[in-house]
Amino acid sequence: MQINVEKIEDIYIISLEGNLDSNTSGALEKKLIPAIDQNNTKFILDFSKLRYISSAGLRVLLGAAKKLNQFRGKLILCSVKSDVKEVFEIAGLLPIFPICDDPETAASKILD
């Protein structure tokens, strides 16, 4: 999996490419958690090139969301493929992770 991190003003935009699974979720955790620890509170995860997610990926996202919640932070997903979205749906995570169609919509939602 490729992870691309961009920071525009105070918004972190993290784009994932490939598979987010037990083999790769640790790499995402290493980017996300330190950024939250440094008091960053706005995160957009661009899933346009994410082909696959397993419970190991959900685990990292849930951990990050829990941590962010303590600081009233926001984590928004965008451009999520239907198969990946279905995993969120089965796991009951759609009410927890807002999903936007594209990064622009996610950015305006996060600044609300």
Place this chain on the structure above:
Amino acid sequence: MNKQLNLQIHNKIPEIERVCESIAEFCREHSISDKIIFSLHLALDEILTNIITYGYSDQNDHLIDIRYSLHNDYFTLEIEDDSNPYDPANAPTPDVNACLEDRKIGGLGIYLIKNMMDEIKYSTKNGKNKLILTKKF
């Protein structure tokens, strides 16, 4: 039609992607839809991750056998290993309606498999676990 693919991996996390990719390729050659391939990938990945991460009491090398069988309107996926016995039926069901604060971080893997597959059969015999997953097309 009854086509089979037999694979064997070591108990190492990076092996999972290789075996999932081999099965996906086999499925594509037989015109199986991407949606079915996704659910197959998820089920196999989740179960192998559990076996490799939690299943062994030692640090030794172990082999895991995987047999994928393609039938007319369903597939079966058999996973045989010598890890500690586990029965997915005994896995606690996570509360998927809990709010973020009350959410447990783990326990979603088996739940995803149960939702993605049509049938799960587990047995243990002579120190070997055998799991058979079935999904209809």
